[in-house]
Amino acid sequence: MLPSAPTSTLTVRVLLFASYAELLGRDAIELELEAPATVGDVLDHLRSLTRAEALPTRPMCAVNLVQAATDDLLAQGDEVAILPPLSGG
Amino acid sequence: MYLTSDPLELATLVGQVQSASRGAIACFLGTVRDHNGGRAVLQLDYSAYEPMAEAECARIQVEAERRWECAVALQHRTGTVRVGEAAVVVAAASAHRDEAFAACRFVIEEIKRRVPIWKREVFVDGTMEWVEGGSPGQMGSGLEGQQNSGTAGKLDGESSDLITGKSDATRA
Secondary structure (H helix, E strand, O other): OOOOOOOOEEEEEEEEOHHHHHHHOOOEEEEEEEOOOEHHHHHHHHHHHOOHHHOOOOOEEEEOOEEEOOOOEOOOOOEEEEEOOOOOO | OOEEOOOOOHHHHHHHHOOOOOOEEEEEEEEOOOEEOOEEEEEEEEEEOHHHHHHHHHHHHHHHHHHOOEEEEEEEEOEEEEOOOEEEEEEEEEOOHHHHHHHHHHHHHHHHHHOOEEEEEEEOOOOEEEOEOOOOOOOOOOOOOOOOOOOOEOOOOOOEEEEEEEEOOOOO
């Protein structure tokens, strides 16, 4: 039997915090993206949901709790967090 | 746990770092100030990306303890913190005060720079504003830092600072 063909989409969970959660009106979104997909594709999708200029060009992002760059590739089931400028302390 | 919604107790953190061989303990408390930018502040509401914030706090502790010969404890509040209460506490203990002060300073600066925590100011007049636009943060190493966003950005939106130093007279 032949191995099944690779799936052409992947699902990621996007987490939003603080002002970004307010901006999008929710703190988590499940996204189905066409593979291969990057962090930047998630950002493009978010921009289509709101005023595009409301998100910075390259906001701080994390994939599975580790800071990630815009062109990092995503895998099925990844947790992608979009982080507003930090203000702890 | 580095994050807690309970009031912070300085004595607890001091107890975690003090020992007979460490004659200097430097402590930092960041407390909620009653004003910011000329407006009267009622409270700060903190939120966090908790699993990542916990991991980042652990890394900061390890880095400080490797760089200086010291023991470090740190905690940050989440949820509502009222004026006068501590939002963040750091204690650093070393044989001598130079290392203790240096480690304490390093830890609070790294918390502000790297730990995914956000605060919203609630003013006495009932309005609220996310505090954003501090110095660009960069977590870990070699990765791009964040850009400052213009939304509700304020550079001076920080809790006030109170530094205390405690030295063992026989050692420091």
